[in-house]
Structures are given as C-alpha cells and as structure tokens.
Amino acid sequence: MLEVAKKVALTRPAVRTDADLTGSTPPLGKPTMATIRDVARAAAVSTATVSRVLNGTARVSDETRRRVSEAAKRLDYWPNGSARSLIHSRTQTLGVLLPDIFGEFFSEVIRGIDKAVRDAGLQVLLSSSHSSAEGLLSAAKAMAGRVDGFILMAPDLEAESAVDRIRKRFPLVLLNPRTQTPGTVSVSIANYEGAFAAVSHLIRLGHKRIAIVAGPMGNADSDERLRGYRAALVAHDIEPDERLVLTGAFTEVSGYEAGSRILRLRPAPTAVFAANDGMAIGLISRLSEGGVRVPDDVGVMGFDDIPTARYLAPPLSTVRTDAYELGACAVSGLLDVLGAEGEVLDLRWVMPWDLVIRRSCGALHGPRGSLTTTTPETTSEPAQSRGPILQREEESC
Amino acid sequence: MLEVAKKVALTRPAVRTDADLTGSTPPLGKPTMATIRDVARAAAVSTATVSRVLNGTARVSDETRRRVSEAAKRLDYWPNGSARSLIHSRTQTLGVLLPDIFGEFFSEVIRGIDKAVRDAGLQVLLSSSHSSAEGLLSAAKAMAGRVDGFILMAPDLEAESAVDRIRKRFPLVLLNPRTQTPGTVSVSIANYEGAFAAVSHLIRLGHKRIAIVAGPMGNADSDERLRGYRAALVAHDIEPDERLVLTGAFTEVSGYEAGSRILRLRPAPTAVFAANDGMAIGLISRLSEGGVRVPDDVGVMGFDDIPTARYLAPPLSTVRTDAYELGACAVSGLLDVLGAEGEVLDLRWVMPWDLVIRRSCGALHGPRGSLTTTTPETTSEPAQSRGPILQREEESC
DNA sequence: CTCGAGCATGAAAACGTTTGCACGCCACCC
DNA sequence: GGGTGGCGTGCAAACGTTTTCATGCTCGAG
Numbered sequence: 001m002l003e004v005a006k007k008v009a010l011t012r013p014a015v016r017t018d019a020d021l022t023g024s025t026p027p028l029g030k031p032t033m034a035t036i037r038d039v040a041r042a043a044a045v046s047t048a049t050v051s052r053v054l055n056g057t058a059r060v061s062d063e064t065r066r067r068v069s070e071a072a073k074r075l076d077y078w079p080n081g082s083a084r085s086l087i088h089s090r091t092q093t094l095g096v097l098l099p100d101i102f103g104e105f106f107s108e109v110i111r112g113i114d115k116a117v118r119d120a121g122l123q124v125l126l127s128s129s130h131s132s133a134e135g136l137l138s139a140a141k142a143m144a145g146r147v148d149g150f151i152l153m154a155p156d157l158e159a160e161s162a163v164d165r166i167r168k169r170f171p172l173v174l175l176n177p178r179t180q181t182p183g184t185v186s187v188s189i190a191n192y193e194g195a196f197a198a199v200s201h202l203i204r205l206g207h208k209r210i211a212i213v214a215g216p217m218g219n220a221d222s223d224e225r226l227r228g229y230r231a232a233l234v235a236h237d238i239e240p241d242e243r244l245v246l247t248g249a250f251t252e253v254s255g256y257e258a259g260s261r262i263l264r265l266r267p268a269p270t271a272v273f274a275a276n277d278g279m280a281i282g283l284i285s286r287l288s289e290g291g292v293r294v295p296d297d298v299g300v301m302g303f304d305d306i307p308t309a310r311y312l313a314p315p316l317s318t319v320r321t322d323a324y325e326l327g328a329c330a331v332s333g334l335l336d337v338l339g340a341e342g343e344v345l346d347l348r349w350v351m352p353w354d355l356v357i358r359r360s361c362g363a364l365h366g367p368r369g370s371l372t373t374t375t376p377e378t379t380s381e382p383a384q385s386r387g388p389i390l391q392r393e394e395e396s397c
Numbered sequence: 398m399l400e401v402a403k404k405v406a407l408t409r410p411a412v413r414t415d416a417d418l419t420g421s422t423p424p425l426g427k428p429t430m431a432t433i434r435d436v437a438r439a440a441a442v443s444t445a446t447v448s449r450v451l452n453g454t455a456r457v458s459d460e461t462r463r464r465v466s467e468a469a470k471r472l473d474y475w476p477n478g479s480a481r482s483l484i485h486s487r488t489q490t491l492g493v494l495l496p497d498i499f500g501e502f503f504s505e506v507i508r509g510i511d512k513a514v515r516d517a518g519l520q521v522l523l524s525s526s527h528s529s530a531e532g533l534l535s536a537a538k539a540m541a542g543r544v545d546g547f548i549l550m551a552p553d554l555e556a557e558s559a560v561d562r563i564r565k566r567f568p569l570v571l572l573n574p575r576t577q578t579p580g581t582v583s584v585s586i587a588n589y590e591g592a593f594a595a596v597s598h599l600i601r602l603g604h605k606r607i608a609i610v611a612g613p614m615g616n617a618d619s620d621e622r623l624r625g626y627r628a629a630l631v632a633h634d635i636e637p638d639e640r641l642v643l644t645g646a647f648t649e650v651s652g653y654e655a656g657s658r659i660l661r662l663r664p665a666p667t668a669v670f671a672a673n674d675g676m677a678i679g680l681i682s683r684l685s686e687g688g689v690r691v692p693d694d695v696g697v698m699g700f701d702d703i704p705t706a707r708y709l710a711p712p713l714s715t716v717r718t719d720a721y722e723l724g725a726c727a728v729s730g731l732l733d734v735l736g737a738e739g740e741v742l743d744l745r746w747v748m749p750w751d752l753v754i755r756r757s758c759g760a761l762h763g764p765r766g767s768l769t770t771t772t773p774e775t776t777s778e779p780a781q782s783r784g785p786i787l788q789r790e791e792e793s794c
Numbered sequence: 795c796t797c798g799a800g801c802a803t804g805a806a807a808a809c810g811t812t813t814g815c816a817c818g819c820c821a822c823c824c
Numbered sequence: 825g826g827g828t829g830g831c832g833t834g835c836a837a838a839c840g841t842t843t844t845c846a847t848g849c850t851c852g853a854g
Contacts, residue, residue, distance in 0.1 A: 080542030083810035107504035145477030480840035
C-alpha cells in the first residue's frame with residue numbers, strides 16, 4: 001500500500017483555469033526581438049560600430065557611443081548568444097554529464113559547479129542519467145557546438161568507451177574516473193582510502209564482524225569503496241566473509257532493504273559500513289524498526305557526509321568528502337584545461353577527506369591516531385552563528 | 398570548533414601529479430573538428446546534400462546517401478549546435494533559473510526537469526542563486542539566443558521586476574509565482590492549503606500552542622505557508638501569538654538554531670510546524686539534544702516530504718508535494734507554450750498535495766476526515782520490491 | 795520526337811554576430 | 825602646402841548550418 005497514492009496518482013493539474021487567447025495584447029514572445037542591425041539603423045551607424053560600443057572593443061567617439069547606447073537601451077537589445085558562439089568558437093558554456101542526480105551528494109556537486117561557473121561568468125548545460133555508452137554519447141553530441149568542454153562523471157563500466165570518444169573531441173575533466181588516462185585531468189574522491197579508514201575505525205572500536213552495504217556492481221565508486229572495505233579487514237587480520245557483502249543502489253530505499261537482509265544475518269554483524277549516507281539513512285531506519293539499536297547493538301558508518309548526516313538520530317559517523325568542492329574543483333580544472341592553449345594537461349586531483357566521528361558508530365571519543373574526532377557536543381552544535389553548511393561556501397577551491 | 402576544519406581547509410589538490418606537455422600526441426582538442434563542408438568535400442557533394450542526408454529532410458539517391466554517410470562517419474562529424482540554433486531560431490534548450498539549489502527539494506525539482514527535458518529531446522541551461530533583480534536579469538540576458546524559453550522560480554520579492562522583463566521577451570513558465578499575472582502559465586505548490594492542513598491536523602490532535610519555523614521573510618513560499626499557519630489557527634479559534642513565529646532560512650542549520658530558540662520559549666509550545674523538511678530535520682535534532690522528545694513532548698510537522706523524511710527518527714509527518722513532478726510539469730507547461738504558436742496561454746496549475754502522517758506529529762492514526770493517514774507499518778514499509786522513490790519516476794505529468 | 799513531370803543536386807542567401815581591412819578626415823610637423 | 829599619422833567609421837567576410845530556388849537530367853506519355 002502506497003502512502004499517498006490516491007491524490008498523487010492524477011498528477012496532471014488539479015486546478016486548471018482555462019486557456020484563452022487574448023486577441024488584444026500583441027502575441028507575446030512572438031515579436032522577434034531587436035537585432036544588432038535594428039540598433040545600427042536606429043542609431044544611424046553600422047553594425048560594426050554597435051558591436052564596438054557594446055563590447056568596448058575599440059575606440060568610438062563620445063557622440064556615437066551615446067547614440068548607440070541610447071538606441072540599444074530603447075530597443076531593449078539583447079545580443080544573440082548563438083551568433084556570438086558561432087563567430088568566436090567559444091560558447092562560454094560548460095557541459096555537465098552526470099550518471100544521476102538523485103540525492104544530496106549530486107545536489108551538492110551541482111551546487112558547487114553552478115557556483116564556480118557563475119563566478120567565472122560562464123554557464124552550465126546539464127544532463128544526467130547516463131549509464132550507457134550510447135546515452136552518454138548522444139548527449140555529448142547534442143551539446144557539440146554549444147559547450148567549450150565537459151565535466152564528466154561516468155562511474156559505470158559500460159560507459160567507458162563513450163568517455164574515450166568524448167575525450168578526443170573536447171577539453172574534459174573527469175569526476176572519479178575509473179582509471180587514470182594519460183593526458184587527462186580528473187578530480188576524485190578518495191573512495192578507497194575513505195572506506196579503508198572508516199572500516200579500520202570500526203575495527204579499532206573492537207568490531208570483528210562488519211558488514212557492508214555496497215553500491216551497484218560495476219560502479220566505479222562502489223567498487224573502490226568495497227575494495228577499501230576488504231583491504232581494511234585483511235590489514236587487520238580479519239577474514240572477509242562474502243555473506244556480509246550486500247548490494248544496494250546508493251538510494252535510501254536500497255539501504256532500507258539491505259537493512260532487512262542484515263536483520264536476518266546469523267550470526268549478526270556488530271557493525272555495518274554503508275557505501276554512502278543515503279543508504280545509511282535507510283539502513284538505520286530499518287534496523288531501528290527491527291528493534292536493533294544504533295549504535296548500541298550495531299555500529300553504522302556512512303560515506304559522503306551529506307548535509308543532513310549530522311542531524312540524524314543518531315548523528316551519522318561518516319567519511320567526509322566535500323561534494324560541493326568536488327564540483328567547484330572540477331570547474332576550476334576545466335578552466336585550466338581551456339586556458340592551456342593546446343598543451344596537454346595531465347592532472348589528477350584527489351579531494352581531501354576526513355573521518356567524521358559522530359554517534360552512529362558507537363565511539364563517544366575517537367581512538368588514538370590522526371583521525372579527527374569530535375565529542376558529542378561539538379558534533380551537533382553548529383559553530384558560532386552560522387553552521388558548517390554555510391561556511392563551506394566560503395572555502396575556495 | 399568546527400569538526401573537520403583541519404584537513405579540509407586546504408581545499409586545493411592534496412595529491413597532484415605533475416603536468417607534462419607531451420609533444421608526441423597532436424595537441425588534443427585543438428585540431429578543429431570536421432565541419433559540414435569537410436564532409437561535403439570528402440563525399441564530393443554540396444553541403445546542402447550532406448545536410449539533407451544527415452537530417453533525412455529530402456530525398457537523396459541511395460548512392461550519394463551512402464557516400465555521405467560514410468564520409469560523415471569517417472570524419473566523425475558532429476554538427477555544430479550553435480549554427481543550427483542560429484538558422485532555426487530554435488535552440489532546443491530550456492533555460493532554468495532558480496533562486497537556490499540547496500537541499501533535496503531543489504534537487505528533486507531539477508531531477509524532474511532533467512528527466513522531462515531529456516524525454517522531449519531537449520537540453521537544460523541551468524543557473525541558480527538569483528535573488529536580486531539584476532542577478533536574474535543578467536543571467537537571462539546571458540542565455541538570450543541560447544534558450545527557447547525559461548522555467549523561472551523567483552520567490553524573492555525584489556526579483557519581481559526582473560520577472561516582468563523576462564516575460565516580455567520569452568516564453569515562460571513560472572514556478573510558485575507570487576501573483577498570477579494574466580497571460581502566463583505557472584505551476585505551483587499549494588503552499589497555503591498545505592500549511593493550513595498541516596496546522597489543522599496538529600490542532601485536531603489537541604495542540605493549542607503551536608509554533609512555526611517559517612522561511613525567510615519576503616520569500617513567497619514562506620509567506621504563503623505562514624499565512625496558512627495563521628489562518629488555520631484563526632479558523633480553530635486560536636489566537637495567533639507572534640512570539641511563536643520564528644524565522645529560518647529553509648536550511649537544516651536554521652532549523653537547528655530555531656530549535657534553540659524554541660527550547661527557551663515559556664510557556665513551551667506543544668507542537669511546531671516547520672515550513673520545510675530541511676528545517677524540521679535540524680529542529681528535531683536540536684530538540685532531542687535539549688532533552689525534548691519528539692513526538693512525546695512536542696509534535697513536529699514539516700513541508701515537502703523530501704525523500705529522507707520517512708527515514709528520520711521519528712519518521713517525519715509532513716505535507717507531501719512532489720518536487721520531481723513540479724519540475725516535470727513545468728517542462729510540460731513550457732512545451733505547451735512553445736507549441737502554442739503565438740497564442741497567449743493563461744494557465745495555472747497547482748500540484749496535488751497530501752498530508753503524510755508519520756510519527757513526528759504524535760498521531761499513530763490520523764484523525765477522521767479526508768486526510769490520507771497511514772499506520773506506522775505502511776508508513777515505513779516500502780511497497781513491494783521497489784520503494785515509492787523509484788515508483789515516482791513512472792508517474793507521468 | 796517533343797514536351798512536361800519529377801527527381802536529384804548545387805548555388806547562394808540567410809541566421810546575428812565580430813573583425814580585418816580600407817577609407818576619409820583632421821591635425822600636425824617639416 | 826603636401827606628406828604623415830592617428831582616429832573614427834563602414835564594408836564585407838566569416839563562423840557552420842539550413843533552405844529556397846534554379847538547374848539539369850531521366851523517363852514516360854502523347
């Protein structure tokens with residue numbers, strides 16, 4: 001039984017005042033807008049001069065400048081972006097291709113991209129849900145001539161070939177690339193290291209039987225985090241048990257479902273590492289429903305440190321990776337590539353990361369070592385007048 | 398003390414393998430790509446014929462078709478989008494201007510837009526963080542000639558003038574417009590009605606002293622929800638108390654901070670209506686820290702029903718408004734406007750909404766009446782094999 | 795055999811900009 | 825008083841497409 005099925009089923013307009021075609025007002029939107037030629041005519045100059053005035057690209061006499069400016073304003077002239085792009089072979093636009101945009105992680109990535117792009121006076125052409133090579137390729141093709149380069153995230157194995165073809169045509173920054181290709185710039189999250197640290201932390205708290213809710217198979221991020229999980233176990237002389245490896249889909253629901261499976265595991269694990277916070281949220285919810293207390297009965301750690309992580313009950317221990325900065329850095333990297341005239345840049349950035357120990361893993365105080373630990377108080381008490389969420393906006397890339 | 402201050406402070410690359418300019422490979426990205434003329438030359442035909450073949454826009458002999466296709470493939474020809482836009486005066490692109498893109502609500506709106514746009518074979522030019530009129534206007538100006546129309550959300554009072562100017566130039570769909578302007582199509586959330594229902598529900602549960610954590614002042618959505626809150630009180634003969642009206646910013650932090658203020662209120666409210674789920678999350682977190690139990694000591698309701706709402710502890714009672722559908726409907730509406738040749742459409746859609754009663758408000762079973770209520774079991778148990786989140790994608794607009 | 799119809803194709807204009815080049819004008823200097 | 829610059833401006837080409845129009849060809853009917 002779906003909660004809100006009834007009303008929502010009819011998704012088309014609930015209220016819909018009728019359409020009417022008013023003959024009085026001139027058909028809005030239709031009157032083709034003023035072009036540079038109209039302005040030129042109105043100011044009694046050539047289009048060249050109008051262009052020069054409006055772009056400040058050459059000296060123009062005060063009198064003409066005045067006339068042109070006045071005419072442009074009177075006609076409400078807005079230059080045509082496509083025409084400019086065509087002439088300059090520069091679109092001032094960055095293409096962004098993502099596998100998905102569900103959840104807070106991607107939301108933050110996009111926010112970071114948007115901010116950085118806006119600061120640079122550019123624009124963003126966005127498209128998502130690309131897991132297949134054809135999908136990715138056709139999206140890129142549709143953007144050809146409208147973007148100067150791409151920010152591309154393609155964690156799915158089968159999309160790899162498309163990435164190669166796009167690389168040949170466009171300046172590119174890869175997000176979390178599966179492999180580092182020479183002559184490419186990429187920005188990555190420390191998937192392996194973060195997972196390794198998170199699981200190691202659980203181990204150091206005394207856990208020996210640790211399950212993982214991984215992401216979908218064939219997904220690069222998921223694979224790396226799984227690898228980190230296994231390596232941490234091995235490094236601490238714990239035999240990995242494949243029955244403790246569950247597969248999710250990076251969504252809350254899938255975490256919830258994994259929770260059901262975990263409840264049935266015998267012997268039960270004493271801790272669970274969820275490969276992202278979204279799944280951790282669903283997981284904790286399900287465990288609580290099953291009468292299993294977090295962290296008393298089972299410790300949980302997530303990955304991402306999405307904005308809501310700290311507000312959960314219990315506050316979620318997780319691997320902090322700044323998705324906002326990831327996006328911002330990708331933009332910065334692409335700008336570098338675009339700036340490097342023809343030179344082939346070979347850069348690989350890995351975003352800083354950190355363990356954030358809150359309550360869900362059961363450690364009130366972190367273990368000795370280099371990990372950042374916080375007491376419960378500092379964990380949930382936002383600093384000063386503004387919380388970390390706002391603060392993050394001020395960090396530069 | 399910020400949790401993760403240290404490592405994250407240095408946001409620039411932690412690892413950065415050096416740049417090297419390989420002289421061997423031809424400077425990637427530089428070799429200007431094949432144009433339609435190159436294809437024409439290679440196939441020994443005119444550009445007109447190439448265009449005809451590639452677009453299937455006129456009959457071409459089998460032999461020429463073959464030659465052209467082969468040449469296009471061999472040269473890896475990708476048509477230039479800007480040139481096409483210029484000629485057609487159609488860009489196949491929708492501009493999306495949002496006030497912000499923080500949090501799950503906007504994330505879902507964008508996701509809905511992206512999906513609908515992709516299904517229609519179009520593209521999205523995205524820009525956000527527009528609260529001032531100038532900001533909005535300059536963003537729109539930069540998109541002129543690159544988009545066919547706009548999806549525009551401008552809840553801030555001061556941006557109103559910019560909306561008017563944009564309306565004069567472009568086909569437009571407004572999201573949650575402040576006022577309904579004739580000759581405009583808009584898609585709205587039932588802010589007033591939803592808030593009214595949520596607060597009424599709290600009242601029916603027996604609450605008399607109900608606080609609200611509102612959004613920022615001057616924000617259309619916030620204002621409407623506040624109005625609904627007040628109206629519900631009045632409708633049930635409860636005198637509104639201005640000391641119970643707190644202001645937030647639609648973020649988790651601001652909800653958290655409002656929680657601090659609520660803890661100090663005397664006499665304490667027995668219920669709180671948070672104007673969005675994000676603030677509800679922060680609020681509940683702060684209340685729990687203060688030793689106040691939700692829902693036992695104070696009932697809480699939110700607004701939006703973001704994906705994580707159902708997984709919170711306690712699961713959040715809230716007003717369900719489908720942000721994903723909101724975005725999808727906006728696209729559908731804009732397509733209608735673009736399709737209506739010059740005709741002025743005057744449409745106002747209001748999205749369906751619903752109360753989702755979970756646990757945070759304290760009602761195990763909803764009250765009598767037309768409200769959709771769910772028992773705890775159905776509330777948190779995802780339907781069948783796939784949860785509502787996935788299911789939502791299948792609803793058409 | 796001639797004529798017209800129909801088909802396949804090419805030439806060129808157009809979309810709205812920017813910019814290289816040339817031109818005319820004025821002031822200045824020997 | 826005739827060069828010499830420099831300044832302000834216009835003409836026209838160019839960017840990469842699509843599309844209108846014209847043209848040449850083939851084929852069938854009369």
